Amino acid sequence: xxxxxxxxxxxxxxxxxxxxxxxxxxxxxxxxxxxxxxxxxxxxxxxxxxxxxxxxxxxxxxxxxxxxxxxxxxxxxxxxxxxxxxxxxxxxxxxxxxxxxxxxxxxxxxxxxxxxxxxxxxxxxxxxxxxxxxxxxxxxxxxxxxx
Numbered sequence: 001x002x003x004x005x006x007x008x009x010x011x012x013x014x015x016x017x018x019x020x021x022x023x024x025x026x027x028x029x030x031x032x033x034x035x036x037x038x039x040x041x042x043x044x045x046x047x048x049x050x051x052x053x054x055x056x057x058x059x060x061x062x063x064x065x066x067x068x069x070x071x072x073x074x075x076x077x078x079x080x081x082x083x084x085x086x087x088x089x090x091x092x093x094x095x096x097x098x099x100x101x102x103x104x105x106x107x108x109x110x111x112x113x114x115x116x117x118x119x120x121x122x123x124x125x126x127x128x129x130x131x132x133x134x135x136x137x138x139x140x141x142x143x144x145x146x147x
Contacts, residue, residue, distance in 0.1 A: 045058070054073070
């Protein structure tokens with residue numbers, strides 16, 4: 001009986017941990033709906049970008065800070081954009097924190113007055129560089145988005 005309980009416990013732990021790492025990319029309709037419900041005004045700025053590898057860009061502003069959401073044609077394009085933004089943030093010689101799981105990458109960096117965040121899931125990228133005083137607000141929105 002003890003062995004049976006150990007196996008059941010082990011299976012439950014594996015299932016819970018695998019579900020926690022399953023971050024879901026949002027469609028453009030989902031991102032607009034979720035950000036709007038969090039008090040953001042959303043602007044489709046896709047036409048302002050001449051990069052053919054990007055199929056959609058949402059710029060969201062709530063009067064305090066801005067979030068940008070990109071949908072790329074391919075996952076590799078999103079990976080390149082993630083790495084490029086990460087390098088740009090690190091050009092000030094301050095290392096941030098990174099979390100990598102399957103098709104999910106998250107990089108955060110805190111400076112004296114700025115908080116930077118990049119999240120890639122599949123072929124999407126979420127980007128924000130904000131005043132440090134809005135860090136908790138941004139984290140709350142990111143959690144609500146499921147990232």
